Amino acid sequence: MSTSTENYHHGSLRDALLKEGIAALEGDKGKEPSLRELARRVGVSATAVYRHFPDKQALNRALAREGSKLLGNAQKKAADTAPDLPTKFALTGRAYVRFALAHPVLFRLMFTQGEPVESGEEGPDPARELLTDITCKLSATREEAERLALQAWSIAHGIAMLMLDGRIPADDKFIDHLLDTGSLFPFQGRSSEESP
Amino acid sequence: MSTSTENYHHGSLRDALLKEGIAALEGDKGKEPSLRELARRVGVSATAVYRHFPDKQALNRALAREGSKLLGNAQKKAADTAPDLPTKFALTGRAYVRFALAHPVLFRLMFTQGEPVESGEEGPDPARELLTDITCKLSATREEAERLALQAWSIAHGIAMLMLDGRIPADDKFIDHLLDTGSLFPFQGRSSEESP
DNA sequence: ACCTCTATGTTTACGGTGTTCACTTTAGGC
DNA sequence: GCCTAAAGTGAACACCGTAAACATAGAGGT
Incomplete structure (x- = not known):
């Protein structure tokens, strides 16, 4: 279970964020999602994002x-x-x-x-x-x-x-x-x- | 002293907001000012804006x-x-x-x-x-x-x-x-x- | 002159945001 | 099997837009 998704530790968080980010942007709402919202969707704390991107x-x-x-x-x-x-x-x-x-x-x-x-x-x-x-x-x-x-x-x-x-x-x-x-x-x- | 500026009560706040708003937009910063910032600049509480505009x-x-x-x-x-x-x-x-x-x-x-x-x-x-x-x-x-x-x-x-x-x-x-x-x-x- | 009523402005408060900091966990190399 | 560095967490800060309840001042009728 360490191959791709499921276990974010080591590996997939960055990709997961991008994937969910794109998905969110496609969503009907005309607004880009907030950093926190994105983290929530991917099931991770807001600050975890900062391990992969210096800022929004x-x-x-x-x-x-x-x-x-x-x-x-x-x-x-x-x-x-x-x-x-x-x-x-x-x-x-x-x-x-x-x-x-x-x-x-x-x-x-x-x-x-x-x-x-x-x-x-x-x-x-x-x-x-x-x-x-x-x-x-x-x-x-x-x-x-x-x-x-x-x-x-x-x-x-x-x-x-x-x-x-x-x-x-x-x-x-x-x-x-x-x-x-x-x-x-x-x-x-x-x-x-x-x-x- | 009730003609134009100076005394916001009765009259000029709306115009003052627009004027200061435009001025802020021209400012070097590439970012539009926040509602609160604008209110601050014009010397009025943030919520006063809502007497003249339903929202931002x-x-x-x-x-x-x-x-x-x-x-x-x-x-x-x-x-x-x-x-x-x-x-x-x-x-x-x-x-x-x-x-x-x-x-x-x-x-x-x-x-x-x-x-x-x-x-x-x-x-x-x-x-x-x-x-x-x-x-x-x-x-x-x-x-x-x-x-x-x-x-x-x-x-x-x-x-x-x-x-x-x-x-x-x-x-x-x-x-x-x-x-x-x-x-x-x-x-x-x-x-x-x-x-x- | 007074009293009232409404337009205008203020204070306080709530939930949301991006970001920082000190911390815990965990996976992988020696 | 430890130990270390990477990865994730929670609390905290300073903002933001907005709502609700309150304050005041000035115009207008009587």
């Missing part, structure tokens, strides 16, 4: 990194279903916004608590890598690729945020309507259809 | 509305310096992002605490009105105008948020670089220069 912010950062992985996977999966690059590009953006709507609290946390731009340190953001990877193949110059990537990111992020904040109807069709920037990205045709 | 969220909403006015003014001022519509459009977007960078906490509050999309009720958002006003004149159909407005809003908002969250360098030149969406909006030329 560190916990949140870990959760945010977990979320980045999830987002990266979602986008990768979306991109893999696309036949050509332009479609990959479009589906990637759509997956981004959909992820935000599907995990609102986690998504917010990812950007509120994330690392402060000095990219190097932590594991590289997979979502960002995928994006620049695509735009590099789509653009002539490296400069244009970077600009394209950041502009696309901005649009998707803006749509996601405005929808999360209730400023724009969070409608699935509406996502596509807004993401279809027509002439902005010349390669982006009216080709691909809705995926299920 | 209501106070925040009032502050958010105040912020919207400020943003609206900033954009209007920016738009007024522009000779033609396309330039108005461009400068409006730029003013939006710059406002966010200049008042990060307030800007966040405006969208975190704002009314839930059912526009009607409160005073109409001046910034949004200005934007749709411009895009209506720029687009042929009403539909295209609305789409243009929301797409432009999304880009600006995305840039603002990503910069606030430290995902993108919050550089002044960079704002223009990203906001220049080239062919997206055909009318948008390379005409206008930097404003002081």
Whole structure:
């Protein structure tokens, strides 16, 4: 009984906290759980958390990194279903916004608590890598690729945020309507259809 | 001595709270002040606040509305310096992002605490009105105008948020670089220069 | 002029939070 | 089989938002 769960001593508390933390963030409530609440859920005293994270912010950062992985996977999966690059590009953006709507609290946390731009340190953001990877193949110059990537990111992020904040109807069709920037990205045709 | 400040009994507490609240949000700290802290600053007991706002969220909403006015003014001022519509459009977007960078906490509050999309009720958002006003004149159909407005809003908002969250360098030149969406909006030329 | 009534502000209190500190337990290496 | 360092505990502190009961002052009718 020392393999995984059940016996927190030695081993699993940190993972258990992350797992329960993510689960809590997915919960219907629009609020992130408190440190104490989280400890309660996992059946441990509040202060035990401090054996694994220096403070709540560190916990949140870990959760945010977990979320980045999830987002990266979602986008990768979306991109893999696309036949050509332009479609990959479009589906990637759509997956981004959909992820935000599907995990609102986690998504917010990812950007509120994330690392402060000095990219190097932590594991590289997979979502960002995928994006620049695509735009590099789509653009002539490296400069244009970077600009394209950041502009696309901005649009998707803006749509996601405005929808999360209730400023724009969070409608699935509406996502596509807004993401279809027509002439902005010349390669982006009216080709691909809705995926299920 | 009953005209304005000095004697809170009868009159000015609500306004004083809003004023001090905005001031606190502008303060260097990246954190919104607590209810109690705010009351302390204004020299009143914590519970006195509840005579003017049902709860903290209501106070925040009032502050958010105040912020919207400020943003609206900033954009209007920016738009007024522009000779033609396309330039108005461009400068409006730029003013939006710059406002966010200049008042990060307030800007966040405006969208975190704002009314839930059912526009009607409160005073109409001046910034949004200005934007749709411009895009209506720029687009042929009403539909295209609305789409243009929301797409432009999304880009600006995305840039603002990503910069606030430290995902993108919050550089002044960079704002223009990203906001220049080239062919997206055909009318948008390379005409206008930097404003002081 | 008085008395009253209501709007405004105060004190006290409760449950919740993040975090610190001194302590106990426990698992694994010698 | 000890012993030590890692892992978990409980009490305590300073905050927070909010509720309830109380205090006061100022306007307005009589």
